[in-house]
Amino acid sequence: MIDLFHILQETWAVRALLASSLVGIMCGILGCFIVLRNMSLVGDALAHAILPGVVVAFLLVGYSTLAFFTGSVLAGLLTAVGITWIQHRVNTKNDAAIGIVFTAMFSLGVIGISYISRNQGVHLDLKDFLFGNVLGVADTDLMLTGLVTLYVILSVVVFYRYLFVSTFQPVVAETMGIPVRLIHYFLMLLLSFAVVASLQTVGVILVVAMLITPAATALLLSDKMERVIVLSAGIGLLSAVAGLVLAIILNTTPGPAIAVTATFFYLLVVMFAPKKGLVAKAIRRRQLKLRIDREDILKAIYRSAQKGQVASAELREKLDISLLNWQRGIKQLRRHKWLENQGLKLTALGEESARRLVRAHRLWETYLATEVGLDKEQIHIDAERHEHLLPEAILSAVDEKLGYPQLDPHGSPIPRSKGKPAYPLSKIPVGDVAVLSTDQDGTYVSARLWEEKMMAGTTFKVIHRDDNQLQLDYEGRTISLPFQLADQINVVPAGTF
CATH class of the missing domain: 1.10.60.10 (Iron dependent repressor, metal binding and dimerisation domain)
Structure with a gap:
């Protein structure tokens, strides 16, 4: 049995744990902007395209972490400039331009590393660059990763407003005077830094997983950018630590284990995210189906009651609802106080x-x-x-x-909203003619109309209005009504009856 606690106290394990944690946080933060800008493939391109920079740095300086960092960043920036130039100046699709540049750069890097590795005394293993070697992290590598992580965090904090606006509204950002293209190249610089700093941990192939997967996971958990960044950094950190521990327990390669762990967290969130997860969506679909069944039963009972007959067996057969769903729907209607406890009689609320x-x-x-x-x-x-x-x-x-219609295309009356006239008298302009509707809400309105000797179905004309009252020409008489009362009287505008 592996003594995990004892192993994690070893110097190399502490270095590996710190390096993995820093890479997880850094890639998680930066990955949010990469994913939202649809630049995931660009991140993949930069990760592969830094190898020529490593080769050139080795030929000029020898085995030096700082030299590898400088050469890789320059190669990454050259790749970013080349991709952008082809996308804007040559009639080539964006994804094709990315593929052309990064495959060429990656191939040159592989050729260069293969060539210089044949020389005696040279220890430049292509496998370490491709898949990482987190267990061999040196103090200089750890220091470089820490400085890059700090620089990325500070850059995002300081330039967050510019990154945010240029990510979601680049046109608006330009009108605000924000240099969108300069922000783009700055993001490419940060991405190059992150890729180089992740070389020892996960390698150029698997760094894309740390840039994309935690960010994609966080975007399933929240829609607020600040929260997404924090969540992405946390998921990246958790993936790195858990992946490294898993690699030690299973005695396997740490880089792939970290990437697989990040993917596992993503799949976990895909299933159980509170709003966007598959389980939550299935529950909402189920609840919607139950609500629709319940409301269909309610409407069927209402229509049957208007005809004078309510028979549960006939209604269920007409609605084509199973007995279980019918019983569940009836139970929910009674719980909502829409149905009496006995029989199929609707309450006032129902x-x-x-x-x-x-x-x-x-x-x-x-x-x-x-x-x-x-x-x-x-x-x-x-x-x-x-x-x-x-x-x-x-x-x-x-x-x-629709002009507040009274009837539907089949000739059935359209109920109006309770407490609100379908078309209030207060909306009739001065000089227009309307008809007093037979459908009035409340005894107060009906009583006031009776006092004014105004009968349903009769025509009148609005002749004057102000803030307090309306004056009507009704069968040769002038009638003044308070504006509040006019707002409650239901009428049919001319041309709609």
């Missing part, structure tokens, strides 16, 4: 909810027939689906758009 569903259905049918131009036979199924999804604000907007 009737109002059913009226809202019928109103949504018939308004949407009217919209599809009037505005979209569909036939009467085509609109029912679509209205059945959307009646459960349309909020009151949209229903009110549709109602106003």
